[in-house]
Amino acid sequence: MSATVAAARYFDGVSARPQYVQVTASEAGLVFVAENGLRQIWAAAEIRRIPGEKGDRELRLTALGSAATLEFADARLLDLLRGTVPDLEERSRLTRRWLRRIAGWTAVGTGVVAAAYFLLPYLAGFLASLVPQSWEDRLGDRLLPVVVEALKQPGDSGRACSDDRALRPLGRLVGQLAAAGGLPRRPDVQLLDLRMRNAFALPGDRVVVTRGLVDFMESPDELAAVLGHEFGHLKHKDAVAGVIRYLGWDALASVVLGTGITASLGRTLALAANGRAVETRADGYAVATLRTAGLDGKGAASFMQRMATSEGMDLGYMSSHPPSADRAAAMAAGAASGRAAMTAGEWAALKRACD
Amino acid sequence: MTDLTPPAGFVRPGNASESRPSYDGRAGALAGLILWTTLLTWATLTIYRFWARTRLRRYLWSRVSFLGDRLEYTGTGGELFRGFLIAAVVVVLIFGSLSLVELMVENEFLAGILTLLHYGLLAAGAAAGRFLARRYRLTRTRWRALRGNLGEGLGGYLGLYAGWLIVAAFSAGLLTPFMRVALERHLLNATWVGNQRLRCDARGRRVIGVWLLIYFFSIVVVGLAALPATLLVNQATALAPQYALDPVGTGVAAVVVGMLLAAPIVMLLYGVYCVAEFRALCAGTSVGAVRFSSDLSPTAVMAPILVYGLPLLATAVATVVAGLSFAIDDLRSAAIPASAVAILLFLLWRIASVVAWTHSLAARVIPSISVSGAFDPGLLMQNAGPVPRRGEGLAEMFDVAG
Numbered sequence: 027m028s029a030t031v032a033a034a035r036y037f038d039g040v041s042a043r044p045q046y047v048q049v050t051a052s053e054a055g056l057v058f059v060a061e062n063g064l065r066q067i068w069a070a071a072e073i074r075r076i077p078g079e080k081g082d083r084e085l086r087l088t089a090l091g092s093a094a095t096l097e098f099a100d101a102r103l104l105d106l107l108r109g110t111v112p113d114l115e116e117r118s119r120l121t122r123r124w125l126r127r128i129a130g131w132t133a134v135g136t137g138v139v140a141a142a143y144f145l146l147p148y149l150a151g152f153l154a155s156l157v158p159q160s161w162e163d164r165l166g167d168r169l170l171p172v173v174v175e176a177l178k179q180p181g182d183s184g185r186a187c188s189d190d191r192a193l194r195p196l197g198r199l200v201g202q203l204a205a206a207g208g209l210p211r212r213p214d215v216q217l218l219d220l221r222m223r224n225a226f227a228l229p230g231d232r233v234v235v236t237r238g239l240v241d242f243m244e245s246p247d248e249l250a251a252v253l254g255h256e257f258g259h260l261k262h263k264d265a266v267a268g269v270i271r272y273l274g275w276d277a278l279a280s281v282v283l284g285t286g287i288t289a290s291l292g293r294t295l296a297l298a299a300n301g302r303a304v305e306t307r308a309d310g311y312a313v314a315t316l317r318t319a320g321l322d323g324k325g326a327a328s329f330m331q332r333m334a335t336s337e338g339m340d341l342g343y344m345s346s347h348p349p350s351a352d353r354a355a356a357m358a359a360g361a362a363s364g365r366a367a368m369t370a371g372e373w374a375a376l377k378r379a380c381d
Numbered sequence: 382m383t384d385l386t387p388p389a390g391f392v393r394p395g396n397a398s399e400s401r402p403s404y405d406g407r408a409g410a411l412a413g414l415i416l417w418t419t420l421l422t423w424a425t426l427t428i429y430r431f432w433a434r435t436r437l438r439r440y441l442w443s444r445v446s447f448l449g450d451r452l453e454y455t456g457t458g459g460e461l462f463r464g465f466l467i468a469a470v471v472v473v474l475i476f477g478s479l480s481l482v483e484l485m486v487e488n489e490f491l492a493g494i495l496t497l498l499h500y501g502l503l504a505a506g507a508a509a510g511r512f513l514a515r516r517y518r519l520t521r522t523r524w525r526a527l528r529g530n531l532g533e534g535l536g537g538y539l540g541l542y543a544g545w546l547i548v549a550a551f552s553a554g555l556l557t558p559f560m561r562v563a564l565e566r567h568l569l570n571a572t573w574v575g576n577q578r579l580r581c582d583a584r585g586r587r588v589i590g591v592w593l594l595i596y597f598f599s600i601v602v603v604g605l606a607a608l609p610a611t612l613l614v615n616q617a618t619a620l621a622p623q624y625a626l627d628p629v630g631t632g633v634a635a636v637v638v639g640m641l642l643a644a645p646i647v648m649l650l651y652g653v654y655c656v657a658e659f660r661a662l663c664a665g666t667s668v669g670a671v672r673f674s675s676d677l678s679p680t681a682v683m684a685p686i687l688v689y690g691l692p693l694l695a696t697a698v699a700t701v702v703a704g705l706s707f708a709i710d711d712l713r714s715a716a717i718p719a720s721a722v723a724i725l726l727f728l729l730w731r732i733a734s735v736v737a738w739t740h741s742l743a744a745r746v747i748p749s750i751s752v753s754g755a756f757d758p759g760l761l762m763q764n765a766g767p768v769p770r771r772g773e774g775l776a777e778m779f780d781v782a783g
Binding site for chain 2 (some may be wrong): 036037041044076077078079086088093094095128129131134135136161164205273277338348356
């Protein structure tokens with residue numbers, strides 16, 4: 027057994043006074059005598075190097091479970107120790123050893139996010155059905171002004187159009203669709219003075235349609251189709267589920283990604299529209315409801331066609347109701363003929379209801 | 382205490398009478414460290430950030446020496462990670478429930494109370510995060526095998542924070558120095574170095590003069606920048622007349638542009654205040670018979686501020702330009718390259734900010750501290766206080782870590 031003796035500076039971890047000791051280094055570890063006469067033995071397995079940088083002259087060591095430090099100016103000792111002490115560089119190489127664990131946690135994080143992406147819609151749907159009606163109504167009341175503000179453009183009042191005579195045919199249509207679609211409550215449909223073309227369902231059996239959208243429509247059958255689609259969302263409580271999904275992503279993003287830019291991005295992405303399955307389900311509901319009500323179902327496909335080809339980065343209807351050839355085709359296939367949703371005169375009057 | 386003559390090999394540059402800490406980090410090494418830890422952080426969707434922070438602190442701490450002995454940082458990334466996990470779950474649960482209740486409540490009065498509670502909890506979380514993070518860092522700092530600590534005082538700190546926050550808000554920021562000094566004084570007074578406790582009697586009134594001066598000058602500078610700013614805004618709306626703003630809108634845009642233009646000077650002025658505050662805090666701090674002071678000069682921090690601030694400014698400008706170019710039809714073709722430039726600048730800023738800021742600052746601030754007075758190392762002993770096992774979870778959640 028080879029043994030080297032080297033001078034060292036010893037801090038016992040009790041006081042700040044340095045002690046100068048002679049250390050005997052061997053394969054078994056380090057042995058030295060402190061000033062108080064007590065023999066100190068540091069076993070090889072317990073010795074750890076205190077991390078330094080390239081170019082540092084001194085070598086600093088500590089032992090597991092102890093605060094004490096030994097400092098050597100003798101570089102030869104490092105070579106000896108490297109050979110005999112297995113975990114000498116544990117603290118410096120901490121990063122490298124933990125890289126596997128970090129990779130593991132990253133995988134876990136990614137897995138959690140992926141699972142959430144697939145499972146959250148189902149979970150949200152389930153939870154949505156549990157939400158009491160009064161809560162839902164209050165939520166809808168709260169959300170309505172927020173949504174109106176978001177859609178407002180310069181010149182819009184955002185108010186509900188109140189020409190009762192012109193709106194009566196709309197009310198009649200709503201009643202027909204609600205009855206045909208088996209909705210438990212008659213939805214509250216409002217026509218709002220907003221130029222942006224949009225229509226959506228809010229929690230609490232509310233539907234909002236903008237005058238911009240009505241202006242764009244060519245026949246009342248298209249309006250009937252859109253209303254049918256939105257009523258489909260009401261039937262399945264998609265709006266409430268959407269809110270729950272948003273809250274879920276918010277919480278998840280805070281935990282996994284922490285606060286900060288990545289998290290905000292994550293949240294924005296997750297805010298996205300309903301999934302394609304949900305939209306298709308609402309489409310199917312619309313087609314079936316129109317058929318049950320005896321109304322003409324051809325308006326749906328033509329409306330979607332025209333919306334898709336109309337120009338501009340319309341951040342309204344299109345972004346929240348992403349169209350696809352499949353959806354248009356499905357709706358066209360299922361559409362049945364029927365009577366018009368309202369007379370030409372009523373339709374013209376409705377278009378002017380917000381003036 | 383017998384003072385043994387150190388054997389050969391232990392003679393240090395400077396000896397026991399040297400009374401300034403020294404910093405021997407290298408900008409190059411630090412830049413390399415920042416670069417690869419940042420890349421790893423992105424690669425792991427930011428999960429690595431705790432280990433990155435630990436690695437950085439280990440480097441910086443080990444580059445600071447006092448009386449010939451280096452500081453040591455004994456924290457681990459795992460401790461930070463675990464602290465974060467726990468805090469994240471707790472915070473999300475609390476704020477999530479609070480938000481849910483806020484959403485549902487009918488009574489206007491109750492809603493108001495809840496909003497107050499919400500903001501109160503946010504402030505409390507940030508304050509507690511700061512306090513506990515300081516305690517974690519102190520207990521993970523060792524010098525000559527002795528560690529630091531932060532004693533009792535969390536409740537007092539929260540109270541101070543809340544009280545001064547309200548005062549500062551009502552005074553439109555004029556009384557901010559009192560808040561900053563009071564909070565730091567509280568922390569310093571609770572700080573332990575081994576078994577010795579720090580004492581600080583620095584007062585805000587020593588720096589209020591400097592603060593008011595730079596506050597006033599900042600307003601003047603922004604005001605002066607308003608003229609070129611208005612010219613710029615008018616020029617921009619001339620290029621895109623469909624986006625012409627009414628007088629109020631033009632005024633607001635001019636103020637924003639003016640603030641961007643004036644920002645470098647305001648940053649430098651703020652640096653002047655920070656130096657004054659640092660010197661006042663040092664001068665008021667002592668431990669036992671040992672007193673501290675600093676001779677840091679305001680000009681010393683100007684270079685680091687500019688290296689840190691200019692890329693930040695460029696990023697802000699590039700982001701605004703990129704945003705506008707998406708909105709303005711004529712410039713839309715420039716939108717993608719503009720956004721790319723903005724992102725690149727942002728990355729550069731992140732790296733430059735840590736490297737230049739930390740390194741240059743450390744290199745100037747550390748050696749400026751002067752420690753004087755009789756120091757008997759035999760009397761400085763190990764800290765006996767409780768040591769937290771995890772760290773900085775709250776600080777991470779409320780964004781006051783790092």
